[in-house]
Amino acid sequence: MGSPQTWVGTSWKMNKTLAEARTFVDVVTASPPPAGLQPFVLPPHTALAAVRDRLPDNSPYLLGAQNAHWGPEGAGTGEISMRMAKDAGARLIEMGHSERRESFGETDETVALKAAAALDHDLVPLICVGEPRSVREAGEAPTFIAAQVRAALSRVAAERIGQVIVAYEPIWAIGTAGQPATPEQIAPVMAVIAETVDGHGRGSAALALLYGGGVNADNAAAILGDPHTDGLFVGRAGWSPEGFLRLLDLAAAATGAGSSFVTN
Incomplete structure (x- = not known):
């Protein structure tokens, strides 16, 4: 693993009201996560500030946004800028998810623009890459993914890769x-x-390389056994407080993390 910490995060996608978001935070933060883990949560934009305000001071939980525009401001109906996301509490910005690419016109070029804009605002770009089944079955997944990564990083200076x-x-x-991927397919x-x-x-290594897609309590430990995998990025498996805490426990056990969190 390249990162000294194991990252475990969840995107809520288009889920949770403000009340549900606050309940999640209250349950999850009732006890600190194990040392050696870096947990993070990506609420919908409507809940960003509410989650920020609910997190305890100096919370180890990082907050992220599921999307933000690369432009500084202006006529972007329905969008929010990096500055606005940061103002609402985000420290990570997700980009390039397959749902955004398929349904909302995300491209390799817009991912590159977003990655550069996030860094310009001292935010961490969380760049998603992934191949469709047809590419996997044709044996072209490594080539396809390498091209996506190169495109996403095309506007990122080498010294900022970390x-x-x-x-x-x-x-x-x-x-x-x-269909959940096997460790042999992922590695x-x-x-x-x-x-x-x-x-x-x-x-220079990235801050972290994560795996997401069909992650659950049954396969999380095996996935974390891969030497290039620094953590997990999950969807529905982490939507409930209990599910997210279970993933933190599994990650701690799989990576030998301690029993209490120590802030940097």
Whole structure:
């Protein structure tokens, strides 16, 4: 693993009212996460400030936004800027998720623009990459993913690669209709991502390389056994407080994390 911490995060996608978001925070933060873990949560934009205000002071939980525009401000109906996301409490910005690419016109170029804009605002780009089933079945997943990573980092200076997170989420493994990937399917692609990122950063590792897509309590430990995987980025498995806490416990056990969190 390249990161000294194991990252465990969840995107709530289009879920949770303000009351539900506050309840999640209250339950999850009732006890500190194990040392060695970096937990993070990506609420919908409507709940960002509410979650920020509910987190205890100096909370180890990082807050992120599921999307933000690369433009500083202006006529972007329905969008929010990086500055606005940061003002609402976000420290991470997700970009490039397959749902955004398929349904909302996200492209390799807009992901690159967002990555650069996030860094300009001292935010961490959380770049999602993933191949469709047809690419996987054709044996072209490593080539496809390497191209996505290179495109996403095309506007990122080599010296800033250590501020970027890349999450591998194969499209065929995502959602209720997805088929969870096996560690044997994940490992070669994670190695390609690590090699591609290191090449862009001239040997500098990313902040973290994460895996997401069909992660659950049954396969989380095995996925974390991969040497290039620094953590997990999950959807529905982390939507309930109990589910998220279970994933933190599993990650701690799988990586030998301690029993109490120590802030930096």
